[in-house]
Amino acid sequence: MPIYEYVCMECESHFEELVRNGEEPDCPDCTSENVRRQLSVFARHGASEQPSYGGSSGCCGGSCGCC
Numbered sequence: 001m002p003i004y005e006y007v008c009m010e011c012e013s014h015f016e017e018l019v020r021n022g023e024e025p026d027c028p029d030c031t032s033e034n035v036r037r038q039l040s041v042f043a044r045h046g047a048s049e050q051p052s053y054g055g056s057s058g059c060c061g062g063s064c065g066c067c
Helices: none
Strands: 003-008 014-018 035-037
Touching: none
Parallel strands: none
Antiparallel strands: 003 014, 003 035
């Protein structure tokens, strides 16, 4: 069973719900049936990798001619 994120169009509450067979849940706060599924964004935990531009000072360190 997938977990989906929803927003209630009546009270603007955001919630997650386990969904069976494509059913749409009611809002847990106001019990409205007017809810919309939201696009989920995946989170990544751990060390973040910063892009390297040829030096610690970036482009204006002289490598792109902006100085």
